[in-house]
Amino acid sequence: MPQKTFQTNDVVEEQDSGFNYREILDAVILHWHWFAISIIGCLFVAFLYLRCKSPVYSTWAEVLIKEDDPYKRRMSGGGLADFTQLGVLTNSNGFDNEVEILGSKTLARRAVTNLKLYVRYSFDGMLRDEELYRTSPIVADMSPVDLDTLSMPVSLVITPLQEGGYHIEGEALRERFESNVKGFPVRVKTLSGWVTLRPNPNFAGASDGRTLRIGIFRPAIMAEAFLGATSIEPISKMTTIARITMSDTQRQRAEDYMNELIRVYNEDANEVKNEVALKTEAFVNKRIKIIDAELGTTESDLELYKKRNQLVDLMSDAEAAYKGLENYQTQQIELQTQMLLVKSLKEYVDNPANYMEIIPANLGLTDESLNSMIAGYNAKVVERKRLLKTAPESSPVVVSITNAISSLYPGIRHSLSTVYDNMRVQKRHVDEQYDLFIGRLSDAPTQERVLTDIGRQQSVKAALYQILLQKREENAISLASTVDKAQVIDAPESTIRPISPKKKMVALIALVLGVAIPAGLIYLLNLLRYRIEGRNDIEKLTDLAVLSDIFVAGDLKDGKRAIVVRENSNDIMEETFRSLRTNLGFVMKKSEKVLLCTSVIPSEGKTFVSTNLAMSMALMGRKVLVVGLDVRKPRLAKLFGLVTGHHGLTTYLAGEDSSDGFLREQIFNSGMHANLDVLPAGLIPPNPGELITSERLDGAFARFREWYDMVIVDTPPVGLVSDTLLLGRLADATLIVCRCDYSLKRNFNIVNTIHQEGKLPKMNLVLNGVDLQQRKYGYYYGYGNYGRYGRYGSYGSYGGYGNYGGYGKEARSGKSKSPREGGSYLHEEDFEDKD
Incomplete structure (x- = not known):
């Protein structure tokens, strides 16, 4: 027969979902x-x-990183520039490098050092300190050497004194120091170095006697902190615009840091540019000096050569030499002609035969004085000859003229000699000059080559000198016109509202x-949790059906009965067992009459369930027998308050009389209802296993089937002994009782194993001990404080439930008496740790 889960409430479980929302809701409500x-x-x-x-604000700025040469990449990249314009490639290498430089620790440290951000100030506050920036009444500083060697922060606490002055205490290198000062400035000696304290000239407020805290950190550490709070990213792949974002508790400090970071970046970039320009200037000046010296040497050589060779300009000098050569050649001819004429005249004059004769004149002599003397002489000679025609030689006139001629004649002879000597000297000079000009014309090619070499060197050095002068001017212009590499597009600006x-x-x-x-x-x-708390746990641990949930009244104490089902009662306990009885009817056929009631461990309530179920069935008019087969730990007689003596099932099984009369003698009426009989276990036998497996027990159950409508067998726990498994042959169905907040989850492994191996017939579960007074059960079952079901009086008390705590020990006595004798049932505390 397929197993079913019969529910006694209207709770609908979400079986199909792996996530039980109702269970979660119940847990939340609980x-x-x-x-x-x-x-x-x-x-x-x-x-x-x-x-x-402290609130944290976001500060951001955008800067354009300029390229050194916007055309360099296009000129050197060839066809790659086209891909760059198409967006296939990006010119991000240089930009990425500049971004890394902008975010370098070196620049951050310079910015921190310049702004003295390595010193933190704050006023003491109740919940948080009031951090100060530019508004501290006192500023602190240390020397750069001490700051660079600062291994641990230096902390100072400055407290104004009521009597005037200040109390300074602090710590450096884990050593505390303190002192009192009348005012500031003052220097405080610490193990980390001297700390200088000065009044802040920009502080216009009042400290109101508040305590000022100062922390001095190593600039490198603060630079790392600022770098950690700063991010630099390009706004797109196709631009060289970078966005600088920073988070800080002080908006003004973040803006100042960004501005200073950009400034030192530009300063660093300009230093690099100027360094190149300055080195270029030094190189150019050095080369100009060298070239100037070499050029001066070349010009000196040229001057010296020209002086030595009497040159001004080679072409003009050659032309002048040629003209001079022609001139001196002409002079040579003229002088030779004059000399021949003078020589001829001298020979003529020296001839005695030509004395008192006319000397040849107008021959082309160039000496005018000689020509004048000859002309005067010839005039005298002509006059004498004319006189001799008319007068004798002795004539005084002739004698006078003859004397005059005689006085002129030696002078002419002397003049001719003098003129001839002068012409000969002049001729020698002209010949020398002629030879000189001839030499000049023959030396012209060599001079031209030498002058060309010297001129070439002079031209090269002059051109180089001119280039260097031009480069020096260009470099000077470059130095004077250096622009910042980072152009601020959007100045640093902070958010009004904090981001954190x-x-x-x-x-x-x-x-x-x-x-x-x-x-x-x-x-x-x-x-x-290793114990079950409700039906949900059971459904997760086993596939067996839960026929019913048995409630308990946990707030009831002593003197309450364990049999909670009574005649003419309509409370929650009656309804609970009525539900169990009804659901059991769906499990067992009419011909099936024997029901085993067991549990895994003691004190789970199997006896409570079996007796109250039997009472519920008896109330509906069925003849019911409760058989106590827990022969190792019998409790039925005590539960019903029966005085059995030696009577019981073990007496029948151990005896030799197998008659129906002897069997009936062992059966007692429960005293609770006429239809409910009880067969107690009787005396504890030494061999319970042999009695349970005896044929007399099989015969007894065969008679029970004939005599009763339902036989409910109270058996030992299946987790402790195997008696119940041996009784499976006699039963038609099995109820396994588990108890809330008591039964162990691991015990269901035993239940599942028995079920899988089919050792017990028609196994079903009953959940016992559901306490509606606990919210976890009240919300689940939906009762809450509804009428008397929420506070259901005496119902649910376990009364004198048995004690299987140390199995085999005597149960604690509840001083119970038989109901026939008017006694009360066992107390609930006897039940709490008993079966």
């Missing part, structure tokens, strides 16, 4: 106070966090944590 406390606590912690946490902490996000996180903490705790407790 532990609502946990969630309320957790949410309130987390929100309070979030409130304290927001009050203690985000109040809504913190509240949301607190709310989530407020829910997650108790939820996680509940989940963890469920993971650590």
Whole structure:
């Protein structure tokens, strides 16, 4: 017969889903106070966090990183420039390098050092300190050498004194120091170096006697902190514009840091540019000096050569030499002609035959004085000859003229000799000059080559000198016109509202944590829980059907009965067992009369369930027998308050009389209802296993089937002894009782094994001990405080339920008496740790 799960309430489980939302909702409702406390606590912690946490603002700026040569890449890249324009390639290498430089630790440290951001100031506050920037009444500083060797921060606390002055205390290298000063400036000696304290000239407020805290850190450490809060990213792949973003608790400090970072970046870039220009200038000046010296040497050589060779300009000098040569050649001819004429005249004059004769004149002599003397002489000679025609030689006139001629004649002879000698000297000079000009014309090619070489060197050096002068001027212009490499497009600007902490996000996180903490705790407790708490646990552990849930009244104490089902009663316990009785009818056929009632371990309530189920069946008019086959730990007689003496099932099984009369003698009426009989176990036998397997027991059950409508057998726990498994041959169905907050989850491995191996017939489960007074059950079963079902009086008390704690020990006596004698049933505390 297929197993079913019969439910006694209207709770609909979400069986098809792996996530049981109703179970989660029940857990939330059950532990609502946990969630309320957790949410309130987390929100309070979030409130304290927001009050203690300094707001963080975001500051951003955009800068254009200029390229050194915008055309260099296009000129050198060839066809790659086309791909760059198409966006296939990007010119990001240089830009990426500049971004890395802009975000370098070196620049950050310079910016931090320049702005003295390595010193932090704050006023003491209640929940958080008030951080100061530019508004501290006192500024502190240390020497650069001490700052670079600062291994640990130096902390100072400055407290104004009521009587005037200040109390300074602090710590450096884990050594504390303190002193009192009347005012500032002052120098404080520490193990890390001297700390200089000065009044802030920009401080216009009042400290109001508040305590000022100062922390001095190593600039490199603060640079790392600023770098960690700064990000530099390009705004797109196709531009060289970088966005600088920074988060800080002080907006002005972040803006100042960004401006200083950009400034030192430009300063560094300009230093690199100027360094090249300065080195270029030094090189150019050095080369100009060298070239100037070489050029002067070349010009000196040229001058010396021209002086030595009497040159001004080779072409003009050659032309002049040629003209001079022609001139001197002409003079040579003229002088030779004159000399021949003078020589001829001298020979003529020296001839005695030509004395008193006319000397040849107008021959072309160039000496005018000689020509004049000859002309005067000839005039005298002509006059004498004319006189001699008319007068004798002795005539005084003739004698006078003859004397005059005689006086002129030696002078002419002397003049001719003198003129001839002068012409000969002049002729020698002209010949020398002629030879000189002839030499000049023959030396012209060599001089031209030498002058060309010297001129070439002079031209090269002059051109190089001119280039160097031009480069020096260009370099000077470059130095004078150096522009910043980073152009600020958007100046640093901070957000008005803080970016952290985000109040809504913190509240949301607190709310989530407020829910997650108790939820996680509940989940963890469920993971650590090793006992079942309800039907949900059973359904996760086994496929067996749960026929019913048995409730318990946990707030009832002493003096309450273990048999809670009574005649003419209509309470929740009656309804519970009525539901079990009804569901059992769907499991067992009318011909099936024997029902085993057992559990895995003691104290799970199998005897309670079996006796009350029997009472419920008896109330519906069926003849019911409760058989106590837990012969190792018998309890039925004590439960019903029966005085059995030596009577019981073991007496029948151990005896030799097998008559029906002897068997009936062992059966007692329960005293609770006429239709309910009880067959107690009787005396504890030494060999219970042999009695259970005897044929007399089989015969007895065959008679029970004839005499009764239902036989309910109370058996030992299956997890302790094998008696129940041996009794499986006698039964038609089996009820396994488990108890809330008591039964171990691992025990269901035993139940599943027995079921899979088919050792017991028609196994079904009954969940016992469901306490509706506990919210976890009240919400699940939907009863709550509904009428008397929420507070159901005496019902649910386990009364004198047995004690299987140390199996085999005597159960604690509840001082119970038979109902026939008017006694009361066992106390509930006797039941709590008993079966």
